[in-house]
Amino acid sequence: MALDSPAKAPNSRRTILDAAAACFARQGFAQTSIDDIARAIGATKGKIYHHFRSKGELLSAVRKSSILLTSAQVEPVFLANQAPRARFHSMAMAHVRAMIEQLPYHRVVIENLRKGDIGPSTPHERALMQEIRTLQRGYEDLFRTVITQGMQNGAFHSQPVSVALHSVLMLLNAPVFWYHPRQGETAADRVAIARQIADMALAALTPRAEPKDPLP
Amino acid sequence: MALDSPAKAPNSRRTILDAAAACFARQGFAQTSIDDIARAIGATKGKIYHHFRSKGELLSAVRKSSILLTSAQVEPVFLANQAPRARFHSMAMAHVRAMIEQLPYHRVVIENLRKGDIGPSTPHERALMQEIRTLQRGYEDLFRTVITQGMQNGAFHSQPVSVALHSVLMLLNAPVFWYHPRQGETAADRVAIARQIADMALAALTPRAEPKDPLP
DNA sequence: CTAAAGCATACTACCAAGTATGTTTTAAGG
DNA sequence: CCTTAAAACATACTTGGTAGTATGCTTTAG
Numbered sequence: 001m002a003l004d005s006p007a008k009a010p011n012s013r014r015t016i017l018d019a020a021a022a023c024f025a026r027q028g029f030a031q032t033s034i035d036d037i038a039r040a041i042g043a044t045k046g047k048i049y050h051h052f053r054s055k056g057e058l059l060s061a062v063r064k065s066s067i068l069l070t071s072a073q074v075e076p077v078f079l080a081n082q083a084p085r086a087r088f089h090s091m092a093m094a095h096v097r098a099m100i101e102q103l104p105y106h107r108v109v110i111e112n113l114r115k116g117d118i119g120p121s122t123p124h125e126r127a128l129m130q131e132i133r134t135l136q137r138g139y140e141d142l143f144r145t146v147i148t149q150g151m152q153n154g155a156f157h158s159q160p161v162s163v164a165l166h167s168v169l170m171l172l173n174a175p176v177f178w179y180h181p182r183q184g185e186t187a188a189d190r191v192a193i194a195r196q197i198a199d200m201a202l203a204a205l206t207p208r209a210e211p212k213d214p215l216p
Numbered sequence: 217m218a219l220d221s222p223a224k225a226p227n228s229r230r231t232i233l234d235a236a237a238a239c240f241a242r243q244g245f246a247q248t249s250i251d252d253i254a255r256a257i258g259a260t261k262g263k264i265y266h267h268f269r270s271k272g273e274l275l276s277a278v279r280k281s282s283i284l285l286t287s288a289q290v291e292p293v294f295l296a297n298q299a300p301r302a303r304f305h306s307m308a309m310a311h312v313r314a315m316i317e318q319l320p321y322h323r324v325v326i327e328n329l330r331k332g333d334i335g336p337s338t339p340h341e342r343a344l345m346q347e348i349r350t351l352q353r354g355y356e357d358l359f360r361t362v363i364t365q366g367m368q369n370g371a372f373h374s375q376p377v378s379v380a381l382h383s384v385l386m387l388l389n390a391p392v393f394w395y396h397p398r399q400g401e402t403a404a405d406r407v408a409i410a411r412q413i414a415d416m417a418l419a420a421l422t423p424r425a426e427p428k429d430p431l432p
Numbered sequence: 433c434t435a436a437a438g439c440a441t442a443c444t445a446c447c448a449a450g451t452a453t454g455t456t457t458t459a460a461g462g
Numbered sequence: 463c464c465t466t467a468a469a470a471c472a473t474a475c476t477t478g479g480t481a482g483t484a485t486g487c488t489t490t491a492g
Contacts, residue, residue, distance in 0.1 A: 012438085013311060027334060030246030033480060045482085046439050055481070083429030111327065118243060155429050157419075163412055170390035171383055171420070177329060178382045196379055200420040203373075204387070208419055213371050215297030228470085248447055261450085262472050271449070 013051050013061075015041055018104075021062050025104035029112055031060060047114065056121060059112065060121075060128045066105040066138030067135045073098045078142045091146065092172055092198035099175045100190055107176040143169065147205065157207040168201050229267050229277075231257055234320075237278050245275060245328055272337060274343045275328065282321040283351045286326035289314045294358045298365030301418065307362065308388055308414035309407075315391045316406055323392040359385065363421065373423040384417050 019040040020041045034055060038044050052058045071096045097104050106136065116129050144165050150156035175197070182189070233257040239248045250271060256258050268274045289310045298306065315322050332345050360381050366372035391413070398405070 010438095028246075028331065031335065034482090035480080044440055046441075049482075050438060053482095075349050085429045111330070114327070115244065119247065123256065123283045153430060159412055159415075163409060164416065167413055167416055169386045169388055170393065174383050174386035177386065193379060196375055197383055199375075199424070200383055203422060203424055204416040204420040206419060206424070208415070208422070209425070213301045214369060250450090251448080260472055263470075265450075266470060 003092075004175070012047070016048055016051055016058075017061055017065060020058050021065075021104040021108055024059070024062065024112075029108070047050070054122075056119070056125055057128065059108070059115065060125065060132060062105060063109050063112070063132050064128075064135065065114075066102070067132065067139055069102050069105060070095060070098045071139050073138070074142060084146055084153050084155040088143070088146045088150065088205070089198050089202050091143065092168075093159070093194045095172045096175060096194040096197050097190065098178050099173060100193065103176060103179060106173070110176050112174055140165065140169065148203040150205065154207070156205045164205065167215045168204055171201050171204065172197060179186040228263070232243050232267055232274075233277055233281060236274050237281075237320040240275070240278065240324040240328075245324070245331070245363070269340070270338075272335070272341055273344065275324070275331065276341065276348060278321060279325050279328070279332075279348050280344075280351065281350065282318070282325040283355055285318055286297055286311060286314045287351075287355055290358060291382060292361070300362055300369050300371040304359070304362045304366065304421070305414050305418050307359065308384075308417045309410045311388045312391060312410040313406065315389060316395050316409065319392060319395065321390070326389055326392050339409055356385065358425065370423070372421045380421065384420055387417050387420065388413060410430065 016037065020032075020037050023037050023040055027036070034048055037058075038048055041047075052061065054190050074091050075092045077085070077094050080087070080090075112205070116133065121129065144161065145157060147165055148161055148170075151158045151161070175193070179193075232253065236248075236367055239253050239256055243252070250261050251266055253274075257263075264274070268277065290307050293306045293310050294303070296303070296306070332349065337345065360377065363372060363381055363384075364377055367374045367377070375395050391409070395409075
């Protein structure tokens with residue numbers, strides 16, 4: 001019996017995770033009881049505690065899924081051989097599209113960003129959180145790399161990287177706070193939103209020509 | 217005995233609010249007990265429940281304070297008669313400076329943005345939340361106004377206002393997630409950070425000249 | 433056929449919000 | 463000053479909700 005191997009994992013885990021993400025996203029983590037999640041999938045606590053050791057581990061699993069989902073969308077774009085501006089723009093679009101397409105997962109993560117730094121947890125959970133932090137760092141480094149290269153390149157405005165990185169990432173994450181699918185919204189609409197935000201993010205990094213207010 | 221008048225209010229309320237904001241910001245709202253807050257000011261539950269009816273009202277009070285504090289910094293700048301770009305930039309700087317100067321208050325608000333939309337609450341609390349939403353709307357409208365004018369003016373890139381507004385506001389709010397005062401940090405350092413972020417926000421709204429990646 | 437995985441049910445333990453009530457301090461008036 | 467009532471707080475208690483557990487039943491796989 002492998003402890004960690006998700007080898008033969010049926011989709012029970014995934015079903016639970018989806019429900020958990022949905023509940024956490026709708027009511028918040030603390031306001032969601034395990035029974036809520038169980039009821040959402042027509043089951044009971046037993047099923048959930050059979051697959052996850054604790055509520056915290058459930059949250060950790062959602063967080064990990066979120067990062068993996070986003071990485072799966074963005075990393076291929078990152079690996080394509082493009083110049084900094086084009087590369088950043090396509091990465092940004094992929095990121096935003098991921099945000100709005102799996103909204104529950106990502107909303108949970110953003111709203112519980114600082115939950116990883118504190119709180120008691122079993123040694124087993126500490127390890128999980130460490131792994132998540134590593135994944136998170138790795139993902140951020142994709143953008144950090146592109147931004148740094150762009151600055152050296154002259155493609156981006158030269159400025160403190162850390163502040164720029166965090167600011168731009170938050171800009172790309174912003175949809176989790178306000179986005180909600182409109183009536184009769186098409187995939188093209190979502191792409192348009194993603195493009196607008198990606199454009200703004202790119203502009204935020206662009207060297208400025210010191211434009212002035214138009215004279216009256 | 218006036219029910220709502222903060223007329224003769226000593227600084228007991230403010231003391232409690234400061235402690236609550238600090239605790240909520242450090243441990244999160246749900247992870248903070250009333251006793252935690254009481255202990256932080258060397259008192260007991262009794263004192264807190266004498267000034268606030270419930271934990272939720274405490275959170276609401278923090279939220280309200282946050283908005284009022286920010287407004288107090290930004291509104292004067294808004295009222296000064298400047299062209300859109302200059303006006304937006306000074307508003308943005310004031311906003312960011314408020315974020316990092318009263319970090320606990322604003323962090324609490326951002327991390328509990330969606331708590332206002334849900335949750336049970338007494339009729340009295342519903343009213344309070346309604347008032348807060350009104351204040352929030354009013355504050356956002358300051359930026360909405362400037363952005364809209366700038367777009368008509370040609371000072372800003374023309375694009376859907378709502379998305380642009382939310383995106384830029386989140387960019388300005390971002391410091392609450394990552395900022396923490398560094399060793400020997402001066403006021404000038406904080407201004408520099410605020411300027412960098414304000415510059416990025418302004419750039420995000422600026423009309424683009426379709427810059428290309430520099431050729432290798 | 434049997435053992436383990438998968439899940440349901442019933443129960444326990446505990447924490448923290450809220451309350452009831454008692455005690456001290458303040459402020460005003462005689 | 464002394465009285466007294468209200469405000470300002472402390473202490474002790476009640477209670478609901480929920481995480482986690484113990485246990486038993488059912489399905490699947492070998």
